Structures are given as C-alpha cells and as structure tokens.
Amino acid sequence: MRGPLPFLDRQAVTLTQADAVVQRIADQLPLRGLVQAGSASKLRMRSVVVPLGAMAVAGTAHSALQLEMAPLPDVVTLAFCEAGSADLSADGHRVLLPPCSAAMFLPGCAFHCTTAGIVSVLLHDSAQRLAAAATAMVAPEARENPGLQARFNRPLVLDGSGDARLQATLTSLRRALRLLDEPQLQASGGFEALQLEDLLRRHLVLLLWPDLIDPEPPPPMGPWRDPILEALLEWMDCHLDAPLTLTALALRSGDSVRNLQYRFQRRLGCSPMQWLRQRRLEAVHAELSRGEPGGTVAAIARRHGFHHLPTFSAAFQRRFGILPSQLLRQGKRT
Incomplete structure (x- = not known):
C-alpha cells in the first residue's frame, strides 16, 4: 500500500485475510473474482465507505490485486487513484490510470482491474439521480442532445493531463472529498446542510460534460x-x-x-x-x-x-x- 486514505483514514477498516478482503469488496461491487499478486503474507487492505443519500464514496488502499467485476445495473461509478496506478478494462476500453490526473467512468458495466499497491477512490451513484442532475445543469434546448445522453451510457476515460477543464474539475472534486474528513459534520447533519451529495454529483456531470464549464x-x-x-x-x-x-x-x-x-x-x-x-x-x-x-x-x-x-x-x-x-x-x- 502507498500511504493514508484521502479521507477518514483513522476510521478505516484494516483487513489481512483473503476471505475478509473478498467480502469487503463484494459489499460494494458485484465481485466475480479476485486474484492476489504476491505472497499471502503481504495481503492487506484498508477501506472506508461513506454513505451520502443515494451516493456512496469509498476510499481504499490495498496491496497488489486483480479484480473481476460483474455488471451493476442502475449504478454508475467513477474511479481514480490517489497513489499508485491501476490498469482498468471495460467494454473494450483499456486505460492505465495514473494518480490524480485521470479517472474512469463506469456506467454499471463489467470491468477488470489490475493494480500494484494503490490508494483509490470510488464514487458510486444512482444512474437516475446523475441523469436528473445533468438535466438540471444544461440549458433546456440542450437536454435532448444525443452527445450528452451517450456520454452517460458508455465507459469513458477522463484524462485531465491534456484538458485544463477536466483537470480543474478533478482537482475540485478531490478537494470537495476532503469535507468527508470531518466526522462531526456528518454526525450533526452538516453534510446535508452543505448539500455535499449534490455537490459531488454535479462534479460528476462536469467531468462527463466539460462544455458546461464554459457555456454561452x-x-x-x-x-x-x-x-x-x-x-x-x-x-x-x-x-x-x-x-x-x-x-x-x-x-x-x-x-x-x-x-x-x-x-x-x-x-x-x-x-x-x-x-x-x-x-x-x-x-x-x-x-x-x-x-x-x-x-x-x-x-x-x-x-x-x-x-x-x-x-x-x-x-x-x-x-x-x-x-x-x-x-x-x-x-x-x-
């Protein structure tokens, strides 16, 4: 593993047994298979999951693994790395996700992932809620744009290294996630007051449709x-x-x-x-x-x-x- 989780690191669950690691992953995603790379004595995972209404945010640090995930209908996932890199494949798309500068959008499809030691973040959201947020954010005349609809229905590599708007949105998203590091806010209803779920969801829309950042x-x-x-x-x-x-x-x-x-x-x-x-x-x-x-x-x-x-x-x-x-x-x- 490559360092602390980006939020709630002290509250993370640490696992070293294969069965426990499999169950922890399966609690979040439909796991088809897991293969550990390296010796069993080096297996280690630290994980924390924060529910936010219809959304869930998971921070994970683990040793080298290969994961095979089944489709997850009606749920979309954004995956990115905070440290280390991941080799992700989904629906004919393959990408090596570097830390901080890229993400992959997975609209409920099956995917395969191979990693060395890694710290990653997964945002799981309701496909219906995300589509509603996108509808609200675009101008009325653009809501039937087939290009907009298509971007929400297929895997997408979101590479900020060559796109200043994407990189700015990824950076803003990572900063917004730091609010999760305030457990007192969660306990006192602060996340609801700040509308954190809505804020994160609008970041997802901007990543998928960056033209909204600079519209007419x-x-x-x-x-x-x-x-x-x-x-x-x-x-x-x-x-x-x-x-x-x-x-x-x-x-x-x-x-x-x-x-x-x-x-x-x-x-x-x-x-x-x-x-x-x-x-x-x-x-x-x-x-x-x-x-x-x-x-x-x-x-x-x-x-x-x-x-x-x-x-x-x-x-x-x-x-x-x-x-x-x-x-x-x-x-x-x-």
Whole structure:
C-alpha cells in the first residue's frame, strides 16, 4: 500500500485475510473474482465507505490485486487513484490510470482491474439521480442532445493531463472529498446542510460534460415579470421544510442551474440557496414568535431544514439581532 486514505483514514477498516478482503469488496461491487499478486503474507487492505443519500464514496488502499467485476445495473461509478496506478478494462476500453490526473467512468458495466499497491477512490451513484442532475445543469434546448445522453451510457476515460477543464474539475472534486474528513459534520447533519451529495454529483456531470464549464452566456433579462421565477418562489415558500437542493430547484423550474442562478441574482441579488436560507430563517422567526406550548428551538429549527444548531443560532442572531431561545421565551410570555 502507498500511504493514508484521502479521507477518514483513522476510521478505516484494516483487513489481512483473503476471505475478509473478498467480502469487503463484494459489499460494494458485484465481485466475480479476485486474484492476489504476491505472497499471502503481504495481503492487506484498508477501506472506508461513506454513505451520502443515494451516493456512496469509498476510499481504499490495498496491496497488489486483480479484480473481476460483474455488471451493476442502475449504478454508475467513477474511479481514480490517489497513489499508485491501476490498469482498468471495460467494454473494450483499456486505460492505465495514473494518480490524480485521470479517472474512469463506469456506467454499471463489467470491468477488470489490475493494480500494484494503490490508494483509490470510488464514487458510486444512482444512474437516475446523475441523469436528473445533468438535466438540471444544461440549458433546456440542450437536454435532448444525443452527445450528452451517450456520454452517460458508455465507459469513458477522463484524462485531465491534456484538458485544463477536466483537470480543474478533478482537482475540485478531490478537494470537495476532503469535507468527508470531518466526522462531526456528518454526525450533526452538516453534510446535508452543505448539500455535499449534490455537490459531488454535479462534479460528476462536469467531468462527463466539460462544455458546461464554459457555456454561452445566458440571455439578458429585461425588467418585465419573470413567471418562471415567480412560480418557483411560490413553490419554495410552500416547501421550506423539504430537503431542497440546487439541482432539485433547477428541475422544478425547468431551467438550467446556471440560468436559475442568474435569475435569482438579477431579480433578488442573491443565489437560490441564499434566498431559501433567508426564507427559512423568517419562517423559524415567525414560529418562535408565536411561542406555542411544547415548542423547542431545536425542533423548530430542524423542521425548517436547520440540522446544526450552533450554526443556525449564529445565523439567526446575525439576521434578527436576537438569539432564537430569547425570542421563544418572549413569544411564550405574550
């Protein structure tokens, strides 16, 4: 093995028995066969898996192995190396993945992998969720583009060494994965608050469709009414307690993520998620002011999408100049 895992290294499971290694891999992927390279005394694997909604992120370090995987329907996988290299073959494509500068996209297909000592990352996602995120991110007129659809249905080698946009996206993805190294965030609902699952999924879309990084500028919007934005704002006001993401808002509006962000910035001077946060704070303020019997700050905050109480309290005080607990006490006295 070639060093620590890129995230949660201290929480990783260490395995040295062949049966345990086989079971650990089979828990993530449909394993057809495993052949160890080298002597049995050198077999070693360290692994950690982090679930994120419909997504799972696995970090693994292991000694030399050959793996044969069966197809995994309705699941897509992105594989890349942090240290060492991997020889991957899938559907007639073969690539030697170097560390950090390349990845391979595997849309539920069978594949074969041969490695020496390696540290790797696998992102497993729902094919349906990834397709929905892609639909939300592209402009409406591009959603039926056959080139876009094709890139999600076949194995792809994503080599950033000759493509600055791909390399920048891979680097950004690796930095985003470092957030997983904060177990307190996971325990307190911080991953949900940061919409980490949605962020990682949008990185996958950008890797598969890098033209989204530099698209045509959105058309200018005049001073007239914007029925798309008005309808979305009304819907958001009715769903402040729902786990909304930027991707979900774009799908609801029928617009691309980029155009939706432009609409909000032009009309409201903020991003969609900033507007949603302010509306949620206002809803919490109204409920605390009523001081209904049995109500607590934590329960009211969670009901409106705030899962990390210290962060919520600080934001509430900045917005209204009073602590939520003080406002609740005032509401109960009136």
